[in-house]
Amino acid sequence: MHLDFTSEQRFDDGVLERRFTLSGIPGILWTPDAAGPAPLILICPPPLGLGTVYPRLAGRARHYASRYGFACATIELPGSGERPRWAEADRARADLRRAMEAGEAAGPGLVDALILPLVERSVPEWRAALDALLALEGIGGPAGYEGGVISIGVRLAAVEPRIAAANLFAGSLVPASILEEARKVAIPLHVLLQWDDEGNPRQASLDLFDAFGSREKTLHANMGGHTGVPAYELDAGARFFARHLG
Amino acid sequence: MHLDFTSEQRFDDGVLERRFTLSGIPGILWTPDAAGPAPLILICPPPLGLGTVYPRLAGRARHYASRYGFACATIELPGSGERPRWAEADRARADLRRAMEAGEAAGPGLVDALILPLVERSVPEWRAALDALLALEGIGGPAGYEGGVISIGVRLAAVEPRIAAANLFAGSLVPASILEEARKVAIPLHVLLQWDDEGNPRQASLDLFDAFGSREKTLHANMGGHTGVPAYELDAGARFFARHLG
Numbered sequence: 001m002h003l004d005f006t007s008e009q010r011f012d013d014g015v016l017e018r019r020f021t022l023s024g025i026p027g028i029l030w031t032p033d034a035a036g037p038a039p040l041i042l043i044c045p046p047p048l049g050l051g052t053v054y055p056r057l058a059g060r061a062r063h064y065a066s067r068y069g070f071a072c073a074t075i076e077l078p079g080s081g082e083r084p085r086w087a088e089a090d091r092a093r094a095d096l097r098r099a100m101e102a103g104e105a106a107g108p109g110l111v112d113a114l115i116l117p118l119v120e121r122s123v124p125e126w127r128a129a130l131d132a133l134l135a136l137e138g139i140g141g142p143a144g145y146e147g148g149v150i151s152i153g154v155r156l157a158a159v160e161p162r163i164a165a166a167n168l169f170a171g172s173l174v175p176a177s178i179l180e181e182a183r184k185v186a187i188p189l190h191v192l193l194q195w196d197d198e199g200n201p202r203q204a205s206l207d208l209f210d211a212f213g214s215r216e217k218t219l220h221a222n223m224g225g226h227t228g229v230p231a232y233e234l235d236a237g238a239r240f241f242a243r244h245l246g
Numbered sequence: 247m248h249l250d251f252t253s254e255q256r257f258d259d260g261v262l263e264r265r266f267t268l269s270g271i272p273g274i275l276w277t278p279d280a281a282g283p284a285p286l287i288l289i290c291p292p293p294l295g296l297g298t299v300y301p302r303l304a305g306r307a308r309h310y311a312s313r314y315g316f317a318c319a320t321i322e323l324p325g326s327g328e329r330p331r332w333a334e335a336d337r338a339r340a341d342l343r344r345a346m347e348a349g350e351a352a353g354p355g356l357v358d359a360l361i362l363p364l365v366e367r368s369v370p371e372w373r374a375a376l377d378a379l380l381a382l383e384g385i386g387g388p389a390g391y392e393g394g395v396i397s398i399g400v401r402l403a404a405v406e407p408r409i410a411a412a413n414l415f416a417g418s419l420v421p422a423s424i425l426e427e428a429r430k431v432a433i434p435l436h437v438l439l440q441w442d443d444e445g446n447p448r449q450a451s452l453d454l455f456d457a458f459g460s461r462e463k464t465l466h467a468n469m470g471g472h473t474g475v476p477a478y479e480l481d482a483g484a485r486f487f488a489r490h491l492g
Binding site (some may be wrong): 016188195206209210214215216217218219220221223230232236239243 | 302327351371452455456460461463464465467469473478481482485489
């Protein structure tokens with residue numbers, strides 16, 4: 001896949017933000033104002049479209065780049081933003097909405113139909129993004145991963161040897177097959193959990209944390225709902241990566 | 247109760263360590279090399295005697311004092327070190343040891359007999375230590391608390407308004423009555439949990455974390471057994487106090 005830069009902007013904090021497309025997939029790269037290769041952190045967005053989540057993502061990325069010297073990059077998930085939707089995912093999302101409105105729990109079939117196709121489609125794209133980004137001047141390994149749809153992070157951490165550490169947000173439903181894949185993950189993990197996440201059963205997240213095969217894994221649980229992650233966790237994540245992406 | 251200094255030592259990092267007795271109870275105070283009143287952190291030792299745990303305690307205290315400008319103090323727990331033992335506690339400890347060697351779980355009666363008298367005796371001593379320490383020149387409020395026997399921290403956080411934040415180690419059994427007291431705790435909390443703590447059921451610690459009434463509470467769970475808290479948690483604790491003891 002081919003990476004083309006489409007625009008760039010330099011901020012007061014010295015961070016250079018460049019929009020790109022990766023064979024048609026929109027993405028953003030933030031690099032620090034520093035010499036020498038910067039370790040790369042892939043930031044997976046929630047599936048709401050980069051336009052919607054840009055302020056949050058850019059805030060994280062610029063903190064990481066300006067204070068810690070990391071390069072950060074994100075790409076749009078399949079089916080989000082301007083990318084083509086696909087019927088299967090739309091149907092699963094509608095079914096999930098109906099179940100939640102009816103006060104029913106999302107059954108395992110529904111979770112699988114919603115999450116597994118997203119994992120299948122997106123993980124090869126993140127690996128292609130790694131190929132393209134690590135080939136750029138000023139960016140070096142090892143790479144970290146952080147983000148939103150935790151099942152994508154589990155699969156990527158299990159199959160991609162260039163990911164050396166991952167900061168995962170336990171804020172979405174996890175198919176049973178992904179829980180099994182978690183046992184194969186061996187890299188250092190930092191897992192965020194919102195104690196009262198509305199759509200996300202706490203015990204399932206604790207079971208996922210328990211399942212990870214990593215010798216070093218830390219769970220940070222905080223009060224509040226899905227969107228209530230405290231501001232101080234931003235720097236805790238940065239310090240986790242600073243320990244592992246030397 | 248009356249505080250008398252018995253010896254002092256200044257370290258390379260500028261920290262002044264002073265041994266004292268508080269109406270006969272041995273204690274240690276570490277203060278930073280800085281002008282102006284330093285916020286105070288009480289560090290409760292595990293019940294193994296200050297002589298045994300000194301290296302660990304002094305390491306924490308000097309990190310807090312030299313890097314963050316906190317004053318830190320500890321006192322010997324009742325029944326530990328050179329302090330008089332009491333028959334009731336010795337009997338409970340022996341019963342607990344027998345139960346564990348027989349592979350039995352410690353029943354609630356045993357937990358109560360072991361923990362509640364320690365809470366009853368030690369909390370007034372920590373409050374007296376606060377009186378004496380906050381009256382010293384160079385030490386100001388608000389105060390923080392951290393330490394080992396978590397039930398002592400729960401009671402102290404529930405009843406002592408001068409404690410503004412607490413960093414608690416969920417590494418000991420908790421009587422049901424203390425679990426109830428946890429609901430009254432309202433101050434910001436930072437709770438450490440070792441995921442595979444041998445003598446300490448994980449679910450009981452998660453239940454305790456859940457029970458705390460505090461609006462701001464964070465759980466940091468790490469891999470390993472009781473004594474395996476990772477070194478990076480030292481600074482995470484310091485940063486928690488830095489947010490709350492301004």
